Amino acid sequence: MRCRKCDHKAVINMRQHKLALCKEHFPQWVMEQTERFIRKYRMFERHERLLVAVSGGKDSLSLWDILWRLGYQADGVYIGLGIDGGISYSDTSQRLTEQFAAQRGLQLHVVDIQEEYGSTIPQIANLTYRGQGKPCSVCGLTKRHVMNRVAHQGAYDVLVTGHNLDDEAAMLLGNTLTWNAGYLLRQAPVLPALQGMARKAKPLCRFYEREMAAYALVSGIEYIYDECPHAAGTKSIYYKGLLNQLEEERPGAKLSFYLSFLQAKENGLFNEVFSTGGEADDLTGAGGVAMHPCPTCGQPTTTPAECAFCRMMAKVTR
Numbered sequence: 001m002r003c004r005k006c007d008h009k010a011v012i013n014m015r016q017h018k019l020a021l022c023k024e025h026f027p028q029w030v031m032e033q034t035e036r037f038i039r040k041y042r043m044f045e046r047h048e049r050l051l052v053a054v055s056g057g058k059d060s061l062s063l064w065d066i067l068w069r070l071g072y073q074a075d076g077v078y079i080g081l082g083i084d085g086g087i088s089y090s091d092t093s094q095r096l097t098e099q100f101a102a103q104r105g106l107q108l109h110v111v112d113i114q115e116e117y118g119s120t121i122p123q124i125a126n127l128t129y130r131g132q133g134k135p136c137s138v139c140g141l142t143k144r145h146v147m148n149r150v151a152h153q154g155a156y157d158v159l160v161t162g163h164n165l166d167d168e169a170a171m172l173l174g175n176t177l178t179w180n181a182g183y184l185l186r187q188a189p190v191l192p193a194l195q196g197m198a199r200k201a202k203p204l205c206r207f208y209e210r211e212m213a214a215y216a217l218v219s220g221i222e223y224i225y226d227e228c229p230h231a232a233g234t235k236s237i238y239y240k241g242l243l244n245q246l247e248e249e250r251p252g253a254k255l256s257f258y259l260s261f262l263q264a265k266e267n268g269l270f271n272e273v274f275s276t277g278g279e280a281d282d283l284t285g286a287g288g289v290a291m292h293p294c295p296t297c298g299q300p301t302t303t304p305a306e307c308a309f310c311r312m313m314a315k316v317t318r
């Protein structure tokens with residue numbers, strides 16, 4: 001397979017785009033496309049300050065690398081979850097993230113959950129009702145809370161995450177199977193700022209996971225190959241598997257599933273205001289849901305009482 005642009009050996013063939021590119025032209029293409037998506041969805045401008053949520057994985061580190069190369073002002077935030085799982089998952093991912101930032105002279109905020117709250121994520125999960133089964137719900141809630149907090153305290157304009165197309169399509173499939181109107185309303189490449197919380201953007205939302213893996217590889221980014229040990233058996237992994245089967249038969253199916261959804265929203269499919277039964281802290285205020293500041297942490301929540309994170313932490317410290 002040859003590169004469409006220069007005829008050198010291609011490092012990737014993207015069947016859905018009918019495009020093969022070499023190790024020089026592929027990263028260039030990724031950067032151009034990212035810039036195009038940032039503009040198309042009006043994610044942010046060069047004068048704004050971005051906070052990139054980095055986990056040490058290929059997506060978030062590639063995203064930070066791309067934004068840095070494109071000349072955006074992007075600092076990082078890494079959250080130490082205290083997950084070991086026999087592979088020193090958190091230690092390794094933190095080391096690789098710090099190394100990445102140091103090599104490029106980028107500023108990284110590190111928040112260690114155990115240092116800050118007295119317990120690791122698996123420990124909090126064991127101490128609360130949310131821990132029944134897997135620590136993922138505790139983990140997700142805590143990460144959202146901490147990212148919002150760091151973005152707010154550092155007066156960042158935008159909180160940027162490395163969700164790729166596989167993540168977005170899997171989330172969309174899950175929300176569609178249950179017709180979760182609240183979540184469907186809020187799934188978007190960019191969400192506006194809400195009550196003092198930063199705008200949220202996902203510049204990689206149209207890239208396949210394999211494209212990001214290829215970008216990290218050809219750019220020489222050292223990332224953690226292992227998935228979080230708690231990822232196995234999650235619904236998201238299951239939906240990704242189903243979508244990969246579909247993609248195998250019909251190249252481009254994943255992309256078209258996601259893009260048709262965005263188009264349908266733009267055409268007014270979800271213009272009705274939905275009420276939602278989702279977790280209060282996931283809410284962005286989309287759909288006209290009334291938000292109140294949490295009396296303990298100040299972050300927006302749908303109930304006039306404490307937010308779900310503060311309620312959970314009250315159980316842990318009790």
Ligand code: Q46
Pocket residue numbers: 135136137139140228229230231
């Ligand atoms: S890090 Fe946390 Fe994920 Fe690990 S514990 Fe679950 S949610 S799987 S993205």
Ligand code: ZN
Pocket residue numbers: 003004005006007008021022023024025
């Ligand atoms: Zn080429």
Ligand code: ZN
Pocket residue numbers: 294295296297298299306307308309310311
């Ligand atoms: Zn709170």
